[in-house]
Amino acid sequence: MTITRRQFMGGALAIAAFAAPAQGQVLTADGFIELHAQKATLGLLEAGAGKTEAWLLGPGPGPAVIRAKQGQPLKLRFINDLDREIWLHCFGVRGPTELMTINVPPGADHAVDCVFTPPDAGTFWIAPMSEQSRMRDMGLSAVLVVEEAVPIPGMSDLVMVLDDWKLADDGSVAGNFGDVEVMVGEGRLGNWFTINNRFRPKLDLAKDGYTRLRILNAANVRTMYLLFKGQDPLLIARDGQPVKPEALQGKSIVLAPGERADLLISASEGDIGLALDLFEDVAEIGYLIAPKGSTKPAALADNFALPPNPVSPLSSPEAMRSVTLTLEGGIKGGLSAAKLNGEMRDLRTLLENGKGWAINGVAGPAAEPLFTAKKGETIRLDIENRTAFAQPLHIHGHGWKVVSEEPPGPFLDTVVVLAGQTVSVAFTADNPGLWALHSLVAERADGGLIGTFTVTE
Incomplete structure (x- = not known):
């Protein structure tokens, strides 16, 4: 086709x-x-x-x-x-x-x-x-x-x-x-x-x-x-x-x-x-x-913008707690072994179980979260992409900003980390519960590029 x-x-x-x-x-x-x-x-x-x-x-x-x-x-x-x-x-x-x-x-x-x-x-x-x-x-x-x-x-x-x-x-x-x-x-x-x-x-x-x-x-x-x-x-x-x-x-x-x-x-x-x-x-x-007879709308005000959503602001950079997330896997992605269901498995065994990607050496959600945050704490995630592909990473229940660039970007729920690069994002953990972080490429999320974090009261 x-x-x-x-x-x-x-x-x-x-x-x-x-x-x-x-x-x-x-x-x-x-x-x-x-x-x-x-x-x-x-x-x-x-x-x-x-x-x-x-x-x-x-x-x-x-x-x-x-x-x-x-x-x-x-x-x-x-x-x-x-x-x-x-x-x-x-x-x-x-x-x-x-x-x-x-x-x-x-x-x-x-x-x-x-x-x-x-x-x-x-x-x-x-x-x-x-x-x-x-x-x-x-x-x-x-x-x-x-x-x-x-x-x-x-x-x-x-x-x-x-x-x-x-x-x-x-x-x-x-x-x-x-x-x-x-x-x-x-x-x-x-x-x-x-x-x-x-x-x-x-x-x-x-x-x-x-x-x-x-x-x-x-x-x-x-x-x-x-x-x-x-x-x-x-x-x-x-x-x-x-x-x-x-x-x-x-x-x-x-x-x-x-x-x-x-x-x-x-x-x-x-x-x-x-x-x-x-x-x-x-x-x-x-x-x-364009329908027939369409008319030109009134010009937008110079300061036009959608009203902001009530996303919690970030704390100062000095008050942020840093957490490193290392993405590995895929073809030429540096993954030789990872934890699967709590046990270390070599790459061959991972592939036999439909896994080929990992975050911090863990393929798929585990009993232990990647990190735990207290409610109101600002977390800085330094996301290191060791894979051979750009990785769109999504966060549940929160919005984050890219803070490894000046000025920081807007609040989003997805960041794309290019192959071989590291990007830092930050969010204020204001939504208690168990949440996920994962690739938005469907096959990679299924294949292990997903983990969890906890926000405590």
């Missing part, structure tokens, strides 16, 4: 998928948004051709989009119609530890309720934490849009989920899940691009005012370099956290797996082409369509 492309967008009501209101998702009598993990058949090839058997958090054909309000309770009910248990995590959400990662056994009689109040406004997502390589590549995820407590006038939402599916010529998902060579190598790289589970979609911009593009990279491993042809969007948020507004100035927006970005764009300058910079090629993946 030749490389091609994908799409994603938004909705209305409490949940939305694609442009249609609820796409069969249910708001129950007791006020829960009901999400079913279920099988669906998608037409991902050109003009909707092909039959791709997918797993979705909703009936499809588009990804599920959940809408919530900052500071107001969100009531979710998960029902697993698949034949295996799933573990789901709310990526980027700083909610309570016992609810941000939940187990949903198969069967309608094992529905799991999740009720919490999102502290932050922004673009987040819900995706698997177990069998990530298979489940994410089959499409099992949802976007969580948390709207600001005070609505921002003049903006309409358009959610776009970028993905790359690994498909055979007939549109079926290609095999090799669990392949050790894939796990220790680049990962499960797709060959077919979509936005919102469609090939080269045409997505409507708002006729008046600004369209707020909420973009998620849902791919297993591919970093997306998204280009806009015909306009210069304004970046206003990353990973659900506001950033100082900045025009792209013709450059791509770069999103590692699991990263999100919010951008402002208007329909006043006509249609916009969406493309991926593949370095050896550029692939068109979709179009943003």
Whole structure:
């Protein structure tokens, strides 16, 4: 198959998928948004051709989009119609530890309720934490849009989920899940691009005012370099956290797996082409369509920015406690042995058990956390990447800043550490409980590049 492309967008009501209101998702009598993990058949090839058997958090054909309000309770009910248990995590959400990662056994009689109040406004997502390589590549995820407590006038939402599916010529998902060579190598790289589970979609911009593009990279491993042809969007948020507004100035927006970005764009300058910079090629993946009669919105104020979220500030550098995280594994990644289930194992034994990556010499979660922090303590993590690959590392339940650069960056939930480099991030441990740190490359998280830390009261 030749490389091609994908799409994603938004909705209305409490949940939305694609442009249609609820796409069969249910708001129950007791006020829960009901999400079913279920099988669906998608037409991902050109003009909707092909039959791709997918797993979705909703009936499809588009990804599920959940809408919530900052500071107001969100009531979710998960029902697993698949034949295996799933573990789901709310990526980027700083909610309570016992609810941000939940187990949903198969069967309608094992529905799991999740009720919490999102502290932050922004673009987040819900995706698997177990069998990530298979489940994410089959499409099992949802976007969580948390709207600001005070609505921002003049903006309409358009959610776009970028993905790359690994498909055979007939549109079926290609095999090799669990392949050790894939796990220790680049990962499960797709060959077919979509936005919102469609090939080269045409997505409507708002006729008046600004369209707020909420973009998620849902791919297993591919970093997306998204280009806009015909306009210069304004970046206003990353990973659900506001950033100082900045025009792209013709450059791509770069999103590692699991990263999100919010951008402002208007329909006043006509249609916009969406493309991926593949370095050896550029692939068109979709179009943003300007309705006829679109008007130019009022200019943004010079000091425009999204309101900040209540993320705890960092302490002074002298008061931070330093913790070193060493990433090893993969091809030419320096891993010869690691602890697995509490016992040292050589590389051959690790590979036989589906592991090939480690943090601080431990492959996968262990009985002992990587470190323990006291509530209110600022932790500086010096992340040393000894592997041969760039590593997007994600933190649960908190936001961190890169502090090994001046000035420190904005609060985010993911940092990309290039091969052979060390990056320092810092966060204030204000959310008690057991949390995880892991690669956002699905195969590497499955393969051991995941650990835990504890925040005590």
